[in-house]
Amino acid sequence: MARIFMKGCEANAESAVRAGCRFFAGYPITPQNEIPEYFARRLPEVGGNFVQGESEVASVNMLYGSAQTGTRSMSSSSSTGISLYSEGISFMASARIPAVVVNVVRGGPGIGAIQPAQQDYLQATKASGNGGFRMIVLAPSTVQECVDMVYEAFDLAERDDNPVLILADGVLGTMMEPVELPEMKSDEEVAALKAKYYEKAIVGHPITDRKLGVPGSVGTGQEIRNIEAAAMYKTWDKDIRCEEYMTEDAEIILASYGISARISKAAVKDLRAEGIKAGLIRPITVSPFPYDVFKNLDFDRVKGILDVEMSIPAQMKWDVEYAVQDRLPIHECLRSGGQIMTKEKVMEEAHALVKEVL
Amino acid sequence: MAKGKVEIRKESCKNCGYCVKYCPKNVLEIGMEVNSKGYLYVTAARPEDCIGCAQCGIMCPDAAIEVYRED
Amino acid sequence: MMKKVYARTTGIQDKVSGFCPGCMHGTVHKMIGEVAEELGIMDRLVRAEGVGCCGLGQNYVSYDTTISPHGRACAMATGMKRSNPDSIIYTYQGDGDLASIGLAETMHAANRNENITVIFINNGIYGMTGGQMAPTTLLGMKSTTTPEGRDPEKGQGYPMHMCEILNQLTGPYYLERTTCTDPAHVRKTKAAIKKAFQNQIDGKGFSMVEIVTSCPTNWGMTPLKAVDFINSDMLKEYPLGVFRDRSKEEKEAE
Numbered sequence: 001m002a003r004i005f006m007k008g009c010e011a012n013a014e015s016a017v018r019a020g021c022r023f024f025a026g027y028p029i030t031p032q033n034e035i036p037e038y039f040a041r042r043l044p045e046v047g048g049n050f051v052q053g054e055s056e057v058a059s060v061n062m063l064y065g066s067a068q069t070g071t072r073s074m075s076s077s078s079s080t081g082i083s084l085y086s087e088g089i090s091f092m093a094s095a096r097i098p099a100v101v102v103n104v105v106r107g108g109p110g111i112g113a114i115q116p117a118q119q120d121y122l123q124a125t126k127a128s129g130n131g132g133f134r135m136i137v138l139a140p141s142t143v144q145e146c147v148d149m150v151y152e153a154f155d156l157a158e159r160d161d162n163p164v165l166i167l168a169d170g171v172l173g174t175m176m177e178p179v180e181l182p183e184m185k186s187d188e189e190v191a192a193l194k195a196k197y198y199e200k201a202i203v204g205h206p207i208t209d210r211k212l213g214v215p216g217s218v219g220t221g222q223e224i225r226n227i228e229a230a231a232m233y234k235t236w237d238k239d240i241r242c243e244e245y246m247t248e249d250a251e252i253i254l255a256s257y258g259i260s261a262r263i264s265k266a267a268v269k270d271l272r273a274e275g276i277k278a279g280l281i282r283p284i285t286v287s288p289f290p291y292d293v294f295k296n297l298d299f300d301r302v303k304g305i306l307d308v309e310m311s312i313p314a315q316m317k318w319d320v321e322y323a324v325q326d327r328l329p330i331h332e333c334l335r336s337g338g339q340i341m342t343k344e345k346v347m348e349e350a351h352a353l354v355k356e357v358l
Numbered sequence: 359m360a361k362g363k364v365e366i367r368k369e370s371c372k373n374c375g376y377c378v379k380y381c382p383k384n385v386l387e388i389g390m391e392v393n394s395k396g397y398l399y400v401t402a403a404r405p406e407d408c409i410g411c412a413q414c415g416i417m418c419p420d421a422a423i424e425v426y427r428e429d
Numbered sequence: 430m431m432k433k434v435y436a437r438t439t440g441i442q443d444k445v446s447g448f449c450p451g452c453m454h455g456t457v458h459k460m461i462g463e464v465a466e467e468l469g470i471m472d473r474l475v476r477a478e479g480v481g482c483c484g485l486g487q488n489y490v491s492y493d494t495t496i497s498p499h500g501r502a503c504a505m506a507t508g509m510k511r512s513n514p515d516s517i518i519y520t521y522q523g524d525g526d527l528a529s530i531g532l533a534e535t536m537h538a539a540n541r542n543e544n545i546t547v548i549f550i551n552n553g554i555y556g557m558t559g560g561q562m563a564p565t566t567l568l569g570m571k572s573t574t575t576p577e578g579r580d581p582e583k584g585q586g587y588p589m590h591m592c593e594i595l596n597q598l599t600g601p602y603y604l605e606r607t608t609c610t611d612p613a614h615v616r617k618t619k620a621a622i623k624k625a626f627q628n629q630i631d632g633k634g635f636s637m638v639e640i641v642t643s644c645p646t647n648w649g650m651t652p653l654k655a656v657d658f659i660n661s662d663m664l665k666e667y668p669l670g671v672f673r674d675r676s677k678e679e680k681e682a683e
């Protein structure tokens with residue numbers, strides 16, 4: 001397959017269309033605008049439907065509606081917009097509806113900044129809405145990973161009957177990189193996917209075989225479904241993915257995800273050139289989180305961890321600390337509010353950590 | 359001979375009184391017995407006067423009345 | 430031989446509804462089932478239901494139903510209809526759901542002339558949650574959040590006339606307000622509902638029927654007294670009639 005030069009937002013959208021996505025609803029918010037814009041052009045070409053919602057609240061509920069018909073459906077927004085998606089995502093998780101949501105994260109909290117950040121980590125991985133449901137959350141660090149993850153997200157969503165979140169950021173959304181795009185699902189494959197979902201779809205059935213969307217119920221119904229969902233979440237251990245770069249003999253570990261992890265990888269190379277045995281642990285699924293990778297560190301060899309995130313206060317650090325349980329000092333290397341992480345900043349903080357622990 | 363007849367699902371009646379009010383022939387009355395929910399359900403007190411106009415059925419919010427008419 | 434001239438519709442299940450005595454939600458649910466039978470669309474029918482007393486229908490109607498977050502039924506129905514145009518989709522919403530929290534979704538679905546049918550129950554109050562003020566509560570009308578009667582001087586605003594409001598938009602195809610106070614009006618409501626569904630079958634676009642109903646429980650009245658209140662007060666604020674019917678303009682254009 002040929003590689004083409006593509007912007008992150010647009011690569012997300014094209015990958016979704018190739019995965020059979022035939023519905024997108026979204027609302028303008030920087031830095032994810034090119035996703036709805038791309039879908040607006042592309043979906044009509046493949047017989048799909050694009051709607052610009054009057055708000056994020058409307059858009060997530062259009063997604064919820066479309067997803068219930070068995071049509072592969074997606075929506076995207078950025079940070080404050082994703083906050084408005086919370087109720088809709090919670091409903092979809094409660095009613096076990098497969099859908100894909102992309103958060104191209106910007107500075108926060110509040111209106112924050114239109115430039116990139118990673119300040120939605122805890123929201124994304126712990127509580128994307130009320131009720132304590134869980135989601136698989138994939139954190140790309142390259143435009144290629146955006147393509148691969150969006151494409152896979154539709155399969156994961158349908159496998160689990162659960163929404164899936166892509167936790168991207170404004171850097172990935174607006175940068176261009178060469179990517180290899182997946183094969184386009186044929187119209188027959190797309191039709192087959194929808195037909196397969198008919199049994200659960202809210203599309204009209206004979207009243208002897210009536211379907212009821214159930215985002216909640218009185219009596220014991222909700223608890224029964226919560227127990228089912230909890231059992232399903234436990235099966236996600238098999239889905240955990242994490243990149244370990246030069247960690248075999250590392251004495252300090254940089255812990256980072258998404259765009260910050262790419263910058264950290266560059267720093268690891270430079271540190272190694274200075275003779276410092278550094279390594280990188282990059283969670284790829286930030287939910288389920290790769291706790292074991294940190295739990296199983298060689299605590300005699302590894303002396304310290306540097307948490308590198310575009311978030312102040314730190315957020316992924318909570319998960320790293322939970323795994324490490326005070327067996328190692330964890331220093332922070334943080335930017336936020338739309339300020340981009342730099343290699344120089346990572347090198348500076350890494351040297352400070354080395355001075356203290358090595 | 360009555361030109362019409364009503365059949366009342368006594369469990370569905372909630373004693374709202376619409377059918378009694380709108381029956382043009384004053385056939386219906388709130389009865390003296392209660393259903394399992396404790397509502398005094400409606401009965402056809404003067405069935406012979408029923409003309410099968412179905413006003414009662416149309417008004418009933420709970421579809422508790424089915425109506426027959428001599429054809 | 431006696432022929433059955435009025436039967437219980439198959440559009441509702443064989444059970445007792447959760448609605449209060451005299452609540453016209455029940456009447457409307459019944460008629461939607463009757464209309465679906467008459468139009469032969471029962472197997473294609475999908476209900477996108479709001480939250481509130483309107484939500485009591487989910488285990489009462491007999492066809493596919495989904496529950497949208499409070500106020501979002503028109504947005505959900507948009508997604509459903511766009512992705513599955515073969516379904517006949519209607520939203521079923523109360524005044525809180527449609528005119529308060531869901532006002533934007535309703536306005537914009539109308540503005541896009543989405544090909545959906547909207548059944549809007551206007552009983553001037555929040556029923557399910559125990560009688561709070563709604564956008565359609567009449568001036569002077571008591572509610573648990575307007576204990577001395579709704580008063581604009583206290584910042585409680587004025588009754589909102591949804592047919593008239595949506596009629597300002599170019600988009601919507603059909604807007605009618607009816608009531609269920611007596612057999613004649615019930616028949617008119619059924620005719621309006623049937624037209625609103627026929628518009629969708631014909632692909633004409635956004636059709637809303639606003640039905641002025643009562644809430645005996647939260648109005649603190651008997652069902653029959655509540656019917657009188659509709660006639661004496663509600664209908665003065667909410668005049669009945671067809672506010673928009675583009676099929677007329679299309680006929681004239683022919």
